[in-house]
Structures are given as C-alpha cells and as structure tokens.
C-alpha cells in the first residue's frame with residue numbers, strides 16, 4: 028500500500044530532467060542479529076539537499092554511513108548502492124577512490140592537528156599532487172567554496188585547532204571539497220555548533236548544492252525544512268516516506284510521518 032503511494036508520488040517528485048546521483052535498492056544493514064536497516068530503497072536527486080530525519084535509533088547514521096562504506100568491518104551490508112552504474116558495495120571497488128567521490132563530514136569537526144593550509148594540502152599530496160601552485164589553487168578554491176577563505180586567508184599557517192568549532196567544520200568541508208567529490212554525506216554536521224555558526228554552515232550548504240549532491244542527517248526539523256529539497260523519514264530501521272521537503276512537512280502521505288513532523292510522536 029505504502030509502496031504504491033510512493034511510486035505514484037515519485038513521478039511527481041522527480042521531473043525527467045532531475046538526474047539521480049546515488050540510489051540504494053533494498054539495502055539491508057545488520058549489526059550481528061540486529062537488522063538495523065531494512066529494505067531501504069531511495070534515489071537521491073543530483074544537485075539537491077536530501078535530509079534524513081527520524082527519532083534516535085531509527086537508523087539514519089547507519090544508512091548514511093553505508094553509502095560510502097563506513098560500515099565496512101562494523102556491520103554486514105546487503106543490497107545495492109548504485110553510483111554511476113557501479114555498485115559501491117562490490118568487492119572490486121577501490122574504497123579510497125570511491126570516498127573521494129562520495130565524501131563524508133562528521134558530527135564533530137575533525138581537522139588534523141596541522142595548519143589550515145596543510146589540512147587541505149596533505150591529502151592532496153597523499154593523492155600524488157606535487158605541484159605547489161596547483162595545490163595553492165585548490166586550497167584557495169575549496170576554502171572559498173566552504174565560505175571560510177575570507178576568515179583565514181591572512182594566516183593559513185595557523186593551526187586548524189585554533190579555529191572555532193564552526194570554522195573547523197567549514198575547514199572539514201573544504202578538505203572534502205578539495206577531493207572533487209560528487210556527493211557529500213553529512214552526519215549532523217551542525218550539532219556541535221552555535222546558532223550563528225549553524226546559520227553560516229547552512230548558507231554554505233545552500234550554495235554548495237549548485238555543484239554537489241548533499242545528503243544530511245539532522246535531528247532538527249527546522250534545519251531539514253529550511254535547508255533540504257527532499258526529506259526521507261525513517262522509523263525503526265525503515266524508510267517510511269520520501270518526498271519533497273515541502274510535502275513531507277505540509278502534506279505527508281503517511282500518518283506516522285505526520286505525527287513525527289508535528290511533534291505528536293510516541
């Protein structure tokens with residue numbers, strides 16, 4: 028019943044010109060006997076922000092982390108994760124290369140204990156880029172894209188650890204962007220930030236969706252409704268509903284979604 032509804036809605040949700048950046052088909056994630064994610068099938072439209080919402084323990088991080096195989100060695104993952112015609116889960120996939128295309132920003136900023144410049148240049152050198160002017164160009168462009176350049180350009184040698192939490196998070200975004208990803212996965216990236224830094228981060232993400240596909244886990248309903256184009260609501264390891272954010276928040280198809288977004292849950 029739900030499936031049929033969703034298929035009908037998906038025709039409305041995805042205009043023919045909206046390309047799909049990533050999709051999962053019947054994704055299952057098991058932590059031992061705990062079947063933490065069940066039959067997750069979703070398509071993420073390119074150049075848009077999709078929010079994953081749901082109560083604590085509903086499986087949002089589990090699902091997100093599976094998308095670039097952060098659950099390898101932690102959980103068993105079955106089903107397909109299709110990216111550019113390739114199953115991300117296939118044995119032959121080079122995980123490090125794949126993660127350059129499908130990058131991740133974590134809940135707490137995790138800069139290296141290095142200078143601002145070296146936070147970005149170090150991974151580039153590891154990738155084999157040696158040309159200093161090329162590296163300088165990437166450092167500048169990724170810091171600009173992450174809306175941090177103006178705040179740090181005069182002292183790139185400063186330790187990243189001396190930046191504020193919000194600046195550190197934007198530096199981590201810049202570090203991901205320097206890898207030229209297609210997709211950015213974000214697990215509650217604003218949860219450790221104050222309201223002003225959160226606002227800056229949201230403005231940054233809003234600009235980034237012109238060039239990247241962003242999938243973000245958030246506990247904040249306000250953030251999901253402000254920021255995202257699409258929203259998936261999860262409950263007890265299942266995707267209950269996926270639609271435009273507007274529909275999820277104003278006209279959800281499923282009662283459970285309505286209860287959750289209106290705060291009448293539990």
Ligand SMILES: Nc1ncnc2c1ncn2[C@@H]1O[C@H](COP(=O)(O)OP(=O)(O)OP(=O)(O)O)[C@@H](O)[C@H]1O
Pocket residue numbers: 058061063081082083084085086087088089090101
């Ligand atoms: N590393 C792990 N090992 C074992 N079980 C885990 C692990 N991570 C998550 N789980 C289990 O998987 C289920 C989903 O957890 P998950 O963290 O994905 O939910 P969530 O919706 O992201 O929650 P939260 O909003 O609290 O972060 C829970 O039952 C949790 O206990």
